[in-house]
Amino acid sequence: MLTTRFTELIGCALPLQQAGMGGVATADLARAVSEAGALGMIGAAMVPAAQLAQTLVDLPSPVGVNFLMPFVDTDAVEAAAGAATLVEFFYGDPDPALVERVHKNGNAKAAWQVGDADEARRAEQAACDLIVAQGVEAGGHVRGTIGLLPLLDGVLDAVGDQIPVVAAGGIGTAKAVKAVLAAGADAARIGTRFVAAEEADTHPEYAQALVDAGPDDTVLTTAFGVMWPDAPHRVLKSCVDAAGQFAEGDAVGELVMGEVRMPLPPFAVPCPGRTTTGTVKAMALYAGQSVGAVTKRQPAVEIVRELTADL
Numbered sequence: 001m002l003t004t005r006f007t008e009l010i011g012c013a014l015p016l017q018q019a020g021m022g023g024v025a026t027a028d029l030a031r032a033v034s035e036a037g038a039l040g041m042i043g044a045a046m047v048p049a050a051q052l053a054q055t056l057v058d059l060p061s062p063v064g065v066n067f068l069m070p071f072v073d074t075d076a077v078e079a080a081a082g083a084a085t086l087v088e089f090f091y092g093d094p095d096p097a098l099v100e101r102v103h104k105n106g107n108a109k110a111a112w113q114v115g116d117a118d119e120a121r122r123a124e125q126a127a128c129d130l131i132v133a134q135g136v137e138a139g140g141h142v143r144g145t146i147g148l149l150p151l152l153d154g155v156l157d158a159v160g161d162q163i164p165v166v167a168a169g170g171i172g173t174a175k176a177v178k179a180v181l182a183a184g185a186d187a188a189r190i191g192t193r194f195v196a197a198e199e200a201d202t203h204p205e206y207a208q209a210l211v212d213a214g215p216d217d218t219v220l221t222t223a224f225g226v227m228w229p230d231a232p233h234r235v236l237k238s239c240v241d242a243a244g245q246f247a248e249g250d251a252v253g254e255l256v257m258g259e260v261r262m263p264l265p266p267f268a269v270p271c272p273g274r275t276t277t278g279t280v281k282a283m284a285l286y287a288g289q290s291v292g293a294v295t296k297r298q299p300a301v302e303i304v305r306e307l308t309a310d311l
């Protein structure tokens with residue numbers, strides 16, 4: 001197998017990172033991906049510190065934890081730093097104090113997902129150990145405005161001599177993984193393909209919508225802005241139209257978290273998980289241009305094997 005600065009830093013066999021995705025990327029998914037030889041990640045947005053610490057106790061190494069800066073909880077960051085291999089941040093200015101908190105509270109490495117070369121430079125200056133360059137093709141919230149290959153060139157020129165760089169956005173096949181490695185990336189990061197993994201907390205209708213969609217069925221929009229306004233994200237076009245059929249004040253469904261049931265207004269940020277009820281097709285169905293590579297719901301180990309078949 002291929003050794004890169006990423007596999008050496010993380011201590012995994014494959015230059016492949018599963019994206020930490022809020023709601024979707026559960027402990028079961030992270031475990032399955034890491035056991036398959038790649039880096040499994042938990043999406044920790046809005047997960048309380050105590051619950052995160054408990055989850056990490058049971059997980060094998062390596063494992064990463066992803067935080068969204070608009071919702072970051074520093075107690076949870078410290079809990080992650082004490083138990084995870086990688087603590088990663090997205091969607092906010094690189095923050096040296098937060099990176100220091102990671103390094104001081106355990107052995108975890110710190111990463112920042114960025115959308116341009118200048119943000120990469122600031123993340124490196126903030127003492128990050130790893131950078132993820134996210135092209136505009138990516139599913140979910142999107143930080144930058146340019147395609148992955150020109151972005152990767154710029155980020156590699158800016159920080160590639162100092163720290164490993166992971167490429168993200170629109171990568172869904174073994175050919176694409178090989179292409180970004182050939183272009184200088186130390187690993188490929190994959191989101192949308194893992195949304196359809198059996199272990200992900202994904203509503204079956206959402207997974208089926210991904211299977212049915214092609215690469216031109218996504219749109220970059222700010223439509224799903226309730227709870228997180230003015231933050232561009234890539235979703236299936238069909239869900240923007242379907243959500244538009246609801247009136248303000250309607251509920252499209254309910255988010256169910258244990259005993260707690262939360263009505264979901266139209267254009268709310270959470271994507272539908274297994275227990276979400278209501279009109280799933282009108283919820284935020286995040287998807288990257290890699291969605292054409294989603295052909296069925298399958299175990300994460302199979303996805304890892306398919307993606308790394310050519311290495």
Ligand SMILES: Cc1cc2nc3c(=O)[nH]c(=O)nc-3n(C[C@H](O)[C@H](O)[C@H](O)COP(=O)(O)O)c2cc1C
Nearest residue numbers: 019021022090138139140169170191192286288290
């Ligand atoms: C359903 C979904 C949720 C996401 N949630 C997060 C998140 O919580 N934190 C984060 O850093 N990135 C998140 N992302 C973006 C990914 O980190 C990554 O950049 C993207 O998935 C790569 O593009 P791809 O989906 O084409 O593979 C999410 C992506 C998807 C599809």
